[in-house]
Amino acid sequence: MSNKSTTLTNVPLLDLNRQYDPIKDEIKNILLDVFEQKRFINGPEVTELEKQIVSYTGANYAIGVSSGSDALIVSLMALDIGYEDEVITTPFSFFATAGSISRVGAIPVFCDINPDTFNIDPDQIESKITSKTKAIMPVHLYGHPANMNEIQDIAQEKNLLILEDAAPSLGAEYNGQKTGSFGHASAFSFQGAKIATSGEGGIFLTNDSLLYENVSKLGDHGRSLTKPLWNDEIGYKYKMSNIQAALGLAQLERIDELVDKKRKIFKWYSERLDSISGIQLNSEKTNCKNIYWMTTIVLDKSFNISRDDFIRKLKEWNIDSRPAFYPLSHMPMFETVHNPNAEYLSQNGINLPSGHNLTEDDIDYICNVIKNILGSD
Numbered sequence: 465m466s467n468k469s470t471t472l473t474n475v476p477l478l479d480l481n482r483q484y485d486p487i488k489d490e491i492k493n494i495l496l497d498v499f500e501q502k503r504f505i506n507g508p509e510v511t512e513l514e515k516q517i518v519s520y521t522g523a524n525y526a527i528g529v530s531s532g533s534d535a536l537i538v539s540l541m542a543l544d545i546g547y548e549d550e551v552i553t554t555p556f557s558f559f560a561t562a563g564s565i566s567r568v569g570a571i572p573v574f575c576d577i578n579p580d581t582f583n584i585d586p587d588q589i590e591s592k593i594t595s596k597t598k599a600i601m602p603v604h605l606y607g608h609p610a611n612m613n614e615i616q617d618i619a620q621e622k623n624l625l626i627l628e629d630a631a632p633s634l635g636a637e638y639n640g641q642k643t644g645s646f647g648h649a650s651a652f653s654f655q656g657a658k659i660a661t662s663g664e665g666g667i668f669l670t671n672d673s674l675l676y677e678n679v680s681k682l683g684d685h686g687r688s689l690t691k692p693l694w695n696d697e698i699g700y701k702y703k704m705s706n707i708q709a710a711l712g713l714a715q716l717e718r719i720d721e722l723v724d725k726k727r728k729i730f731k732w733y734s735e736r737l738d739s740i741s742g743i744q745l746n747s748e749k750t751n752c753k754n755i756y757w758m759t760t761i762v763l764d765k766s767f768n769i770s771r772d773d774f775i776r777k778l779k780e781w782n783i784d785s786r787p788a789f790y791p792l793s794h795m796p797m798f799e800t801v802h803n804p805n806a807e808y809l810s811q812n813g814i815n816l817p818s819g820h821n822l823t824e825d826d827i828d829y830i831c832n833v834i835k836n837i838l839g840s841d
């Protein structure tokens with residue numbers, strides 16, 4: 465640690481979410497196939513990706529779409545959630561969670577989170593239900609499943625729909641069941657930083673055949689399936705291209721390896737940081753499998769360093785990091801509500817480098833820098 469300049473020249477930027485050796489033979493081959501076929505839309509790659517997602521997650525139906533955000537929007541449209549309807553969701557998530565609800569004219573109602581799992585706290589959901597509530601949208605944040613048993617019980621009792629924002633959780637499990645297979649509708653993201661990527665892209669999932677047909681149609685401008693160029697209703701276009709699907713397929717081929725690597729990265733971090741009192745790391749409840757999409761630390765106030773100063777110091781050592789999400793309920797377009805747990809995590813949480821390329825030596829270096837900054841080495 466003493467000679468910063470020599471250390472730095474030896475260390476490439478340890479960035480937040482680089483993908484895993486992306487140019488592998490299987491990717492080259494599958495893309496070459498697309499170019500040789502000279503067919504870029506409506507191809508067998510998209511159908512095959514949908515088939516494989518169905519078999520991997522156990523959901524009945526999947527549709528490749530343009531992004532995870534679009535999977536959420538088209539789900540809301542198909543579930544007929546719109547003007548003035550309320551959807552209960554978490555304030556501690558990426559903007560798309562609440563943004564998609566507002567985009568269809570509905571209102572996101574923010575319910576605080578459980579500080580261990582970072583996910584919506586089922587015990588606080590009931591107090592948010594009104595006569596306008598149509599659905600609950602849990603998020604499996606950073607790859608830890610939301611408490612689906614309790615959410616399903618509430619939804620059943622109160623006759624609400626469940627829309628799973630499973631965007632960052634491909635591979636995660638709750639009671640041995642894969643996320644994305646619980647909701648009336650669910651969304652995965654294949655955006656470039658996620659555990660598997662198609663560049664941009666997303667997957668809509670459902671167990672309901674009618675909803676599946678409805679989303680197929682709405683995602684293609686409500687186009688009639690029997691009468692060419694005739695539209696029965698107003699949808700929008702949310703399609704995935706063959707190149708995207710081919711990339712996604714190549715990633716899915718080694719999804720187990722990708723999940724194992726994320727879990728290993730987290731284990732390396734926790735072996736080095738767990739024993740430091742005042743540092744909280746991602747958790748894994750006993751009935752859950754966390755894919756640790758991003759290793760996240762929450763720093764106790766007693767360290768006397770602000771989150772932003774900590775991030776700046778990491779950067780001096782060429783270590784990329786980013787603040788945990790701002791509570792969505794504090795963004796200017798939403799009504800401000802007070803969610804103390806989300807606020808605490810937002811102020812004190814930091815996502816650490818979690819890209820697939822990281823080695824144990826990289827994590828060792830990062831953890832030494834962290835200990836140095838916090839004065840606990």
Ligand SMILES: *Cc1c(COP(=O)(O)O)cnc(C)c1O
Nearest residue numbers: 531532533558560631632653655
């Ligand atoms: C990534 C992400 C999304 C959005 O997915 P895109 O494919 O980028 O549109 C939505 N919700 C959560 C929780 C995410 O992490």
